[in-house]
Amino acid sequence: xxxxxxxxxxxxxxxxxxxxxxxxxxxxxxxxxxxxxxxxxxxxxxxxxxxxxxxxxxxxxxxxxxxxxxxxxxxxxxxxxxxxxxxxxxxxxxxxxxxxxxxxxxxxxxxxxxxxxxxxxxxxxxxxxxxxxxxxxxxxxxxxxxxxxxxxxxxxxxxxxxxxxxxxxxxxxxxxxxxxxxxxxxxxxxxxxxxxxxxxxxxxxxxxxxxxxxxxxxxxxxxxxxxxxxxxxxxxxxxxxxxxxxxxxxxxxxxxxxxxxxxxxxxxxxxxxxxxxxxxxxxxxxxxxxxxxxxxxxxxxxxxxxxxxxxxxxxxxxxxxxxxxxxxxxxxxxxxxxxxxxxxxxxxxxxxxxxxxxxxxxxxxxxxxxxxxxxxxxxxxxxxxxxxxxxxxxxxxxxxxxxxxxxxxxxxxxxxxxxxxxxxxxxxxxxxxxxxxxxxxxxxxxxxxxxxxxxxxxxxxxxxxxxxxxxxxxxxxxxxxxxxxxxxxxxxxxxxxxxxxxxxxxxxxxxxxxxxxxxxxxxxxxxxxxxxxxxxxxxxxxxxxxxxxxxxxxxxxxxxxxxxxxxxxxxxxxxxxxxxxxxxxxxxxxxxxx
Amino acid sequence: xxxxxxxxxxxxxxxxxxxxxxxxxxxxxxxxxxxxxxxxxxxxxxxxxxxxxxxxxxxxxxxxxxxxxxxxxxxxxxxxxxxxxxxxxxxxxxxxxxxxxxxxxxxxxxxxxxxxxxxxxxxxxxxxxxxxxxxxxxxxxxxxxxxxxxxxxxxxxxxxxxxxxxxxxxxxxxxxxxxxxxxxxxxxxxxxxxxxxxxxxxxxxxxxxxxxxxxxx
Numbered sequence: 001x002x003x004x005x006x007x008x009x010x011x012x013x014x015x016x017x018x019x020x021x022x023x024x025x026x027x028x029x030x031x032x033x034x035x036x037x038x039x040x041x042x043x044x045x046x047x048x049x050x051x052x053x054x055x056x057x058x059x060x061x062x063x064x065x066x067x068x069x070x071x072x073x074x075x076x077x078x079x080x081x082x083x084x085x086x087x088x089x090x091x092x093x094x095x096x097x098x099x100x101x102x103x104x105x106x107x108x109x110x111x112x113x114x115x116x117x118x119x120x121x122x123x124x125x126x127x128x129x130x131x132x133x134x135x136x137x138x139x140x141x142x143x144x145x146x147x148x149x150x151x152x153x154x155x156x157x158x159x160x161x162x163x164x165x166x167x168x169x170x171x172x173x174x175x176x177x178x179x180x181x182x183x184x185x186x187x188x189x190x191x192x193x194x195x196x197x198x199x200x201x202x203x204x205x206x207x208x209x210x211x212x213x214x215x216x217x218x219x220x221x222x223x224x225x226x227x228x229x230x231x232x233x234x235x236x237x238x239x240x241x242x243x244x245x246x247x248x249x250x251x252x253x254x255x256x257x258x259x260x261x262x263x264x265x266x267x268x269x270x271x272x273x274x275x276x277x278x279x280x281x282x283x284x285x286x287x288x289x290x291x292x293x294x295x296x297x298x299x300x301x302x303x304x305x306x307x308x309x310x311x312x313x314x315x316x317x318x319x320x321x322x323x324x325x326x327x328x329x330x331x332x333x334x335x336x337x338x339x340x341x342x343x344x345x346x347x348x349x350x351x352x353x354x355x356x357x358x359x360x361x362x363x364x365x366x367x368x369x370x371x372x373x374x375x376x377x378x379x380x381x382x383x384x385x386x387x388x389x390x391x392x393x394x395x396x397x398x399x400x401x402x403x404x405x406x407x408x409x410x411x412x413x414x415x416x417x418x419x420x421x422x423x424x425x426x427x428x429x430x431x432x433x434x435x436x437x438x439x440x441x442x443x444x445x446x447x448x449x450x451x452x453x454x455x456x457x458x459x460x461x462x463x464x465x466x467x468x469x470x471x472x473x474x475x476x477x478x479x480x481x482x483x484x485x486x487x488x489x490x491x492x493x494x495x496x497x498x499x500x501x502x503x504x505x506x507x508x509x510x511x512x513x514x515x516x517x518x519x520x521x522x523x524x525x526x527x528x529x530x531x532x533x534x535x536x537x538x539x540x541x542x543x544x545x546x547x548x549x550x551x552x553x554x555x556x557x558x559x560x561x562x563x564x565x566x567x568x569x570x571x572x573x574x575x576x577x578x579x580x581x582x583x584x585x586x587x588x589x590x591x592x593x594x
Numbered sequence: 595x596x597x598x599x600x601x602x603x604x605x606x607x608x609x610x611x612x613x614x615x616x617x618x619x620x621x622x623x624x625x626x627x628x629x630x631x632x633x634x635x636x637x638x639x640x641x642x643x644x645x646x647x648x649x650x651x652x653x654x655x656x657x658x659x660x661x662x663x664x665x666x667x668x669x670x671x672x673x674x675x676x677x678x679x680x681x682x683x684x685x686x687x688x689x690x691x692x693x694x695x696x697x698x699x700x701x702x703x704x705x706x707x708x709x710x711x712x713x714x715x716x717x718x719x720x721x722x723x724x725x726x727x728x729x730x731x732x733x734x735x736x737x738x739x740x741x742x743x744x745x746x747x748x749x750x751x752x753x754x755x756x757x758x759x760x761x762x763x764x765x766x767x768x769x770x771x772x773x774x775x776x777x778x779x780x781x782x783x784x785x786x787x788x789x790x791x792x793x794x795x796x797x798x799x800x801x802x803x804x805x806x807x808x809x810x811x
Contacts, residue, residue, distance in 0.1 A: 296608075299611065299728060300615060301618075
């Protein structure tokens with residue numbers, strides 16, 4: 001467990017104070033007692049000297065009675081015990097005791113010393129008065145002859161008492177100082193630790209990501225400097241974070257707005273990042289697939305294989321990917337390893353290019369060339385064949401010759417038709433390209449009527465009834481001859497593919513945005529495979545049958561271009577066996593002011 | 595050790611999903627080849643079956659290895675058992691796709707005749723079943739799996755109807771017998787694929803709930 005700051009400093013604080021007090025007390029009491037003892041012994045010595053001077057004669061005269069009286073008198077006057085001892089050690093007189101009762105004092109250390117002529121001092125326990133006593137003995141000399149010893153004694157308990165009083169005061173003041181020191185210690189540690197505590201909270205805030213708050217700069221210099229430094233750190237971090245976030249957003253925006261699909265996977269084939277274009281191409285949601293493995297997220301075998309290939313090869317890889325779906329998507333893919341700063345691989349980057357449109361255009365172009373040569377070649381081959389037959393002598397056979405010429409005529413008509421249609425197409429295209437198709441606001445009904453009349457003969461042959469529903473007075477910005485051509489083309493097709501005694505319906509409706517002319521038949525219908533390519537030039541859903549029924553293969557292409565020239569479009573919906581509906585949509589508002 | 599097991603199970607999941615992607619695409623291409631009478635695509639499909647077989651064997655070995663080494667229990671065990679069975683079903687679907695491609699090759703040799711029944715509606719339905727069952731495998735989605743089980747009945751009904759449609763057509767145009775029989779086979783193949791997707795869905799339900807619900811739908 002970590003100690004709080006206060007518990008770190010307070011005990012050491014108190015310990016030092018206690019140590020100082022004890023040391024001081026010890027030194028002081030020693031000095032005091034030494035001083036006291038010295039004073040006492042000096043006093044005793046003085047007194048003993050004075051008494052010795054007075055009693056020197058008595059010692060020699062042997063006036064022991066006087067000595068005894070004197071000892072008691074002086075002893076009571078000075079509160080000191082005096083003892084007069086002969087050089088032999090015999091006690092002559094004592095302040096407190098009867099000399100007769102006392103033993104020989106020659107062996108006492110102070111007396112022994114005094115007998116040798118020095119001043120003797122001793123502190124010991126006295127059996128006589130049952131107390132610690134200090135003794136000072138001095139020799140009494142008469143005419144340089146040792147006459148005896150005067151001993152003065154004082155109890156030293158007085159010193160102890162004095163020292164006790166001093167101790168008590170020291171302990172009392174020591175406790176006071178301790179309490180004061182504890183208070184000061186607590187105060188100081190609080191003063192230091194409270195800003196630290198606040199700083200901790202602030203730092204925790206920073207850690208949580210809240211870099212906008214600042215610490216209060218307060219307290220002592222070191223702490224306020226720390227707070228300033230931490231504030232600077234927070235500001236710097238905030239700035240750095242903002243930069244990182246901005247860069248991240250920039251990169252994300254760059255990635256997101258790329259037309260190419262970009263897909264990044266890690267070494268475990270988990271998707272790290274996928275941009276919008278890639279998500280749209282692969283028909284997944286970018287958020288959902290993030291972090292999942294490619295197998296789980298995108299069930300496209302080609303792509304999975306490509307990703308494994310990109311991860312397993314050092315060099316960049318390139319490949320074609322076909323995404324099967326309701327409509328196939330052709331992608332060109334580039335893959336390269338992703339390397340970290342130190343060069344270790346951490347995944348692969350796949351860039352996907354949608355080349356479906358290119359492929360489709362390529363197909364259309366290829367098919368167009370093949371179809372156009374086929375369409376033109378067939379009649380010419382037939383004509384050439386018959387001419388050769390005629391040249392080889394068939395011209396003599398009148399009956400066959402007439403028949404052959406009829407066939408040649410039919411084929412020539414067919415060529416003519418194709419070329420007429422191509423010319424119409426070229427004209428419409430040119431006009432709509434240069435925006436110079438003259439459009440007029442005309443009622444639609446007469447246009448449809450004319451078209452119906454143009455097809456009436458053909459319909460009558462198959463006993464097909466044509467019905468038209470058109471709101472009277474409905475007008476649109478149209479080029480009447482071209483629109484008529486378009487409706488005729490649609491009607492011709494409808495009649496051709498309807499069974500005998502069938503019905504064809506022309507419905508014209510108007511909505512907010514556009515006017516729709518739809519031509520509906522109940523014929524054989526068109527397989528949905530052909531629907532997207534139906535409006536291409538020379539495209540035939542059923543090659544054998546449609547050529548038998550005549551037609552150039554350009555009719556619907558012309559309709560499409562006429563619709564586009566009007567700013568509209570043509571669509572088809574069809575089900576095999578249930579007939580088809582072609583809808584020609586024209587904008588309700590003029591695309592440009594004439 | 596459990597971390598190691600988990601890693602192997604993740605790897606297994608990747609493998610079965612990779613296989614499912616290939617099989618789904620193969621089936622789609624088989625139908626596409628039929629739709630466009632695209633012989634080269636049909637050849638690709640038939641050739642692809644070999645790859646699928648290899649993947650199936652690899653996956654099965656992987657499953658057995660995990661079972662032997664780790665003796666997993668509960669969800670892990672159910673997952674591996676389900677993968678074993680789904681693996682089988684997917685391989686069968688791939689086989690049938692190859693068969694459908696064979697039918698394309700067969701039909702390409704005859705003059706085209708009108709298809710006697712709504713073949714591509716049926717194919718679309720089966721394809722959506724396959725997609726749903728695989729989606730439910732990816733997301734462990736019980737609802738999707740239940741959907742698949744229910745759709746199977748519709749496909750069965752279609753197949754039954756197709757039978758009588760083809761019979762009528764044969765009576766009408768006996769000369770078209772050969773292509774008509776090819777179409778009938780396709781219908782049967784589609785019905786089989788629908789059954790197999792149902793099996794997959796049931797295995798997924800077993801994996802999630804631990805309850806074997808086969809033969810209850």
